[in-house]
Amino acid sequence: MLPVSYPRLTWTATLVISALGIIAFLTLSTRVYAHKVNVFAWVEGDMVFVEGYYPGGKKAQNSLVEVYNSRGEKLLEGKTNKKGEFSFKIPAKDDLRIVLTASMGHKNDFTIAAGDLGGLEPSSKESITTTTKADAPPSATTVDMSRLQVMIDEALDRKLDPVIKLIRNTRKDGPGVTEIVGGIGYIMGLFGLVMYFKSKQERK
Amino acid sequence: MHISEGVLSPPVLVAGAALTAAGVAMGLRKMDNEKIPRVAVLTAAFFVASLIRVPLGPSSVHLILNGLLGLVLGWAAFPAILVGLALQAILFQFGGLTTLGANTFIMAAPAVLCYYLFGRSVTSKHPGVATTLAFVCGFSAVLFSALLLAACLVFTGESFLHAARILVLAHLPVMFLEGLVVAFCLAFLMKVKPELLGVTHAAG
Known part of the structure; x- marks a missing residue:
C-alpha cells in the first residue's frame, strides 16, 4: 500500500541520486581495494627479493613463488613468509620470470631482465678474487678494480634502497578516482549507444 | 571473486564463456528499451562496488552486489556483470579477459537464481517479510558465488570442500554486508x- 503522496522520481533524479551516492561512498572510503594480487621483485647484491601483496597493502602470505628462465624452465620455487616476502640467490644470468600464485585463484607475475641482475655474476666474482689472490703482486690494479666494482655495487644497493622502497609503496595504490569515474563514463556511453540503436530500429 | 588469468584450464574457461554467452543472449532478449537505463545504472553500481574497500576488523572486504542486480534486473544481470567485469579487467587488470566468461558466470548465475527465488516474494506487503527475504537474497547470492568459484577451482587441483570452506569463511562478512545493503x-x-521491482502502479 503505497501512499499516493510520495513523489515519483524521474529517471534523471534517480541517476543523480545514485551518482551522488557513488561519489559519497568514494570519498568516505579513501582507499580502494579489489581482488588482485601484485608481485614486485628487486635485486640486491646476488639475491633477488620478491614481495606479494594485494591492493591496499595487505601481504600475500604463504603463497607459492615459482621462478622460470627465458626458455620457460622452472629454476626454483618457494613460499612467501608472513610478510609476503621471498628471497633467493640469482640462479642464472637470464631473464627471470617470477610467478606468484596466491589462494582463491589469484595469480600474477613479474619479470626481471638479465641486464638488471647486477654487473657481475656471483660465480665470476669469486673467480676474479681467486685469480687475484694467486698472483697478487703483479695485478694490483685488477684487485682494486674488482674490489671497486663490489664496493660500488654495495654502495648503490644502499643508496637505492629508499628509492626501491618508494617504488614498492607507490605500486600498492589501487585504481585512482580518474579511472573509476572514467569507467562509469564508459558504461553510460555504452548503454547510450545501445539505446540509440534500439530507438533507430523502432522508428523503421 | 575475480579469478586471475592462467589459473583455470582451457576447458573450464571455454565452458564458462559458453554459459555466459547463453546468459547474455537471454539477458539481451529480455532487455527492452524501458529496462536499458536501469541496467546501465546497476552496471555502474556493480563496477564501482568491487572497487570500494570496506574496512572490517583486521582485513577488508568489497561488495559484489550480485543479489541486488539479480533482484532488479533478472536475466539482464548477465550483460550488466559482463560489461562491469570487462571494464575492470581492461582498466584495472582485475581478473582478466580470458577469465571473463568464467568470472561473469560465477557472479551472474547466482543473481538470476536469486531473481527466481526471491523476485516475486520480496515485494511482499508485509515489511518484515520483505526485509528478511531481501537480506537472505543478498546473503545467498554471495554464498552461491563462493560455492561456484570453489567448483571452478576443483579443476585446478584443489579439493572442493577445502576451497569451499576457505571461500565461504572469507566471504562471510561480505554476505552479511550484502544482505544489509540489499535489504536497505x-x-x-x-x-x-516500486516499478523497478516489478510492482505495478495499481498494486502500489
Missing part, C-alpha cells in the same frame, strides 16, 4: 521506485 536498497526502492 529494497526498502528505498519500494518507497521511491
Whole structure:
C-alpha cells in the first residue's frame, strides 16, 4: 500500500541520486581495494627479493613463488613468509620470470631482465678474487678494480634502497578516482549507444 | 571473486564463456528499451562496488552486489556483470579477459537464481517479510558465488570442500554486508521506485 503522496522520481533524479551516492561512498572510503594480487621483485647484491601483496597493502602470505628462465624452465620455487616476502640467490644470468600464485585463484607475475641482475655474476666474482689472490703482486690494479666494482655495487644497493622502497609503496595504490569515474563514463556511453540503436530500429 | 588469468584450464574457461554467452543472449532478449537505463545504472553500481574497500576488523572486504542486480534486473544481470567485469579487467587488470566468461558466470548465475527465488516474494506487503527475504537474497547470492568459484577451482587441483570452506569463511562478512545493503536498497526502492521491482502502479 503505497501512499499516493510520495513523489515519483524521474529517471534523471534517480541517476543523480545514485551518482551522488557513488561519489559519497568514494570519498568516505579513501582507499580502494579489489581482488588482485601484485608481485614486485628487486635485486640486491646476488639475491633477488620478491614481495606479494594485494591492493591496499595487505601481504600475500604463504603463497607459492615459482621462478622460470627465458626458455620457460622452472629454476626454483618457494613460499612467501608472513610478510609476503621471498628471497633467493640469482640462479642464472637470464631473464627471470617470477610467478606468484596466491589462494582463491589469484595469480600474477613479474619479470626481471638479465641486464638488471647486477654487473657481475656471483660465480665470476669469486673467480676474479681467486685469480687475484694467486698472483697478487703483479695485478694490483685488477684487485682494486674488482674490489671497486663490489664496493660500488654495495654502495648503490644502499643508496637505492629508499628509492626501491618508494617504488614498492607507490605500486600498492589501487585504481585512482580518474579511472573509476572514467569507467562509469564508459558504461553510460555504452548503454547510450545501445539505446540509440534500439530507438533507430523502432522508428523503421 | 575475480579469478586471475592462467589459473583455470582451457576447458573450464571455454565452458564458462559458453554459459555466459547463453546468459547474455537471454539477458539481451529480455532487455527492452524501458529496462536499458536501469541496467546501465546497476552496471555502474556493480563496477564501482568491487572497487570500494570496506574496512572490517583486521582485513577488508568489497561488495559484489550480485543479489541486488539479480533482484532488479533478472536475466539482464548477465550483460550488466559482463560489461562491469570487462571494464575492470581492461582498466584495472582485475581478473582478466580470458577469465571473463568464467568470472561473469560465477557472479551472474547466482543473481538470476536469486531473481527466481526471491523476485516475486520480496515485494511482499508485509515489511518484515520483505526485509528478511531481501537480506537472505543478498546473503545467498554471495554464498552461491563462493560455492561456484570453489567448483571452478576443483579443476585446478584443489579439493572442493577445502576451497569451499576457505571461500565461504572469507566471504562471510561480505554476505552479511550484502544482505544489509540489499535489504536497505529494497526498502528505498519500494518507497521511491516500486516499478523497478516489478510492482505495478495499481498494486502500489
